[in-house]
Amino acid sequence: MPPEEHQVRVHLDRLLAERGMTLSELAARVGVTVVNLSVLKNDRAKAIRFSTLTAICRELDCQPGDLLSVRTD
Known part of the structure; x- marks a missing residue:
């Protein structure tokens, strides 16, 4: 996997959807x-601020682990 x-x-x-x-x-x-948000949604974001992550989770009533996962293949 390239570093980028x-x-x-x-x-x-x-x-x-749920x-x-x-968007x-x-x-x-x-x-x-x-x-x-579209960049984030389409897996093109390189980073996300904790403040943005917190705000998204607050609005969607979810935890960061509901929003993000690490691909293991």
Whole structure:
């Protein structure tokens, strides 16, 4: 695996669907752009601020482990 690649997967699609929420709604509630959430949702983010992670988890009523996982293959 090249050093720039990561194995963290984001399960934002599933959590949004389970809660009947759109990416735009979440972006407005969290205070980040739709573009930034889209980058995160599509596993293209290189990092996430703890404050953003906290806000997403608060709005989706979940824990970080519900949102993120590490691919093990």
